[in-house]
Structure formats: structure tokens, C-alpha cells
Amino acid sequence: MKTTLITLLAAVLCVEQAYPFMCYVCQEQESNKNCWTISMCEKEDKYCVTVHDTVGTKPNKPKYVISKMCSPMCPATGQQQNQTYRRVSCCEKPLCNVNGVSSKQSSYGVMSLGVLACITHIFARGP
Template sequence: MRTTLATLLAAVLCVEQAYAFMCYVCQEQESNKNCLTISMCTKEDKYCVTVRNNIGTKPNKLVYSKMCSPTCPATSQQQNQTYQKVSCCEKPLCNVNGVSNKQNSYGVMTLGVLASITCIFTSGL
């Protein structure tokens, strides 16, 4: 039983690597809800990038852009009345939220694996 559990866990953790690298993409959308188009990245691309511009002409006006990228651009910069926040992550479709965070991705994955193992042991399999 332990061998089956270990094999199942290894398979679940390796499945993500079998798929092609994909990211959410959009250009200058006023809502993150409009940035849910999935795109296959090139083999050179290693990052999903989210760029959030806070435009000073209107209070709290945000504009989102998402893309695949071979590198992680500079994290943030300010020009005139515009503040730009750039977030990068290295997992397929990890830029679903308006701002990505690598530590949150690892935490959620670890929590999911622990919950699965707990469920298996409590059900008596």
C-alpha cells in the first residue's frame, strides 16, 4: 500500500512537467477577468509575466497585461503618474491572478499534497 501511495504521489508531482508551458495572455485590460486567455509559450519561454500598471489619471485605475517571456523583466518602476508592478512565475498558468507570487504557489501545492495524503490515510486505503 505504501508503494502504491508513493507511486501515485510521484506521478501527481511529475504530471505538470509533461505538459507544454502555457501562460495567460492579454494586452492592456482594465480587469484581470479579461486576462484569462491561455497561450502556448515557445520553448525559450521560462516565465509567465503579469504587468500591472497603476495609472494616476484616475484614482486606482489598473491596467493588466500578461505574457510568456524567456526572462523575468525588472520588477517595478515608476514613470510620471504611472506605477508599474511586474510579477514573474515559473509554473504553467501560474499568472492567473493579477499579481503572481512564487512562494504562494509552492505553499498551495504543498497544502494540496498534504491534504491528499491526509484524506488517503483517514479513509483507510
């Protein structure tokens, strides 16, 4: 039983390499809840990108918009132009831009935590 579970876990971790790279995509949405569309990325795309724009139309009430996309490179992380401030985050795992504030470190951390939890569960159950 343990061998089967460990083999299954290893297979799940390796499956990521067999499927095309995918990211969440949306354009200028006012909320992350409107950014659940999954898109197959192009072969050259290596990053899932999330862009938060703060548009300063009114001094006390800035407008926030979020965009998500696939990209072959990670764009500059912070820019200010006129009344707009742009914050960019990039990650390198499929669908890693789900929450809008992804990074490489959080992707690896979540994956490591999941593997550790599975292994702990397998050995805690015993024969």
C-alpha cells in the same frame, strides 16, 4: 487502493514536466476577469509574468490596467515613469499567473498544501 492513489498522485505531480509551459495572457485589460486566455509559451520562456500599470490620467482617479504574458526572464519588479507606475510579478509554474499577484512562494505553497491534503486524506480513510 492506497498504492494506486499514491501512484496516481505522483503521476499527476510529474505530468507538469511532460506538457509545454503555459501562461495566462492578455494586454492592458481593466480587470483580471478579462485575462483568462491560455497561451502556449515559447521553448525559451520560463516565467509567467503579470504587469499592473497605474496610469495617472487624473489625480484622484488613476486608471489601472493589467497585462499577462510568457517571458524568458523576469522583468524589473517596480518602475515609475511620468504618470505611470508599473508593478510586475513573476512565477515559474504553468498557469501560475491566474490571479494576477502570483509569486514563486505562493505557487510552491499551494502545491505543497495540495500534496499534504491528498496524503492526509489517503491515510485518514484507512484500509
